Amino acid sequence: MLKKILAFAALGAALSLGLPTDATAGAVSIHGSTTVDTTLIQPYKSKIEKNSKQSLKVVANGSGSGLLDLIAGKAQIAMISAPLDAVIAKLNHKNPDAVPDGSVFVPHMVGAARVAFVVHKSNPVKSLTQKQLAGILAGRIKNWKEVGGKNAPIVVMAEQEGGGARSMVEKTLLYGGDIRATLKEADNGAADVPPMVAKDPNALGITMEAKSNSIVNKLRTDKAIQQPLILVTIGEPAPNLAKVIDAAQTAGFF
Structure with missing residues (x-):
C-alpha cells in the first residue's frame, strides 16, 4: 500500500x-x-x-x-x-x-451530457419515473407489466462497473449502490448499449443521449440525469x- x-x-x-x-x-x-x-x-x-x-x-x-x-x-x-x-x-x-x-x-x-434510458422498438413503455427506474435497477421491479408493459422480464444493459453513465445512474438512483437487476454488460462502454438493446425486446439500456439513436426508443423521464x-x-x-x-x-x- x-x-x-x-x-x-x-x-x-x-x-x-x-x-x-x-x-x-x-x-x-x-x-x-x-x-x-x-x-x-x-x-x-x-x-x-x-x-x-x-x-x-x-x-x-x-x-x-x-x-x-x-x-x-x-x-x-x-x-x-x-x-x-x-x-x-x-x-x-x-x-x-x-x-x-x-x-x-x-x-x-x-x-x-445527459444519460438516456432506451428500450427496444417494440416495447410499448414510453416513459418511466426516476422512482420506477430505481425500483428496476434495485431489483424490486422485475417485470415490464409492473410499469405498463408486456408480461416479460426486464433485462438491464449497461457498460461495465466504473463506467461514467452507469456510475452516475448508480449515484443518483441507488445512492452509490450496485445494480441488482438482471444485468448484461457492454464490453466497450455506453456507446455499445443501444445495439445490444436493439436485439432484445426485454432490454432496458443505460447509455448517453448522444447515442440514443433510431435503432432504439428513448424513454421520457420526470427528471434528467446529467453527466x-x-x-x-x-x-x-x-x-x-x-x-x-x-x-x-x-x-x-x-
Missing part, C-alpha cells in the same frame, strides 16, 4: 514537471470515458489539436479504465463522465486500494496538458 502511494506521488511529480514516462513520449495520451470521447474529443479533435498545438492519442475505454491508466502512467489525462469521487468509489469497491490516494487527482470540467464531462490529471497539469484542457473547454462548451 505504502509503495503504491509513493509510486503514485513519483508519477505525479514526473507528469507535473513534464518528465518522460511511458505516457509522455510524443502525442498527449488521453484515456477513458466513451461519453467524453464521443461528445467532445472526437467531434472537436482537430480543433483541440490546432488550438493547443499538441497531437492527441485517444483511447476510449471507460471512465474507470481511464483513471487506472492515468495511475499506471499509460495516460497523461483521464476522461471521466461521472463525479471523480463516484468513479473512485466504484473502482475501490471492485478492487480495494485500486486508487490508494484520490487527493492526487485534479479534475477539470469541460462540459456536460459531467471531466478531464483528470495527477497534480496540476504540465504546460502541454494545460493547453489541451484549455482547448477542450473552448472547443466544446465554455
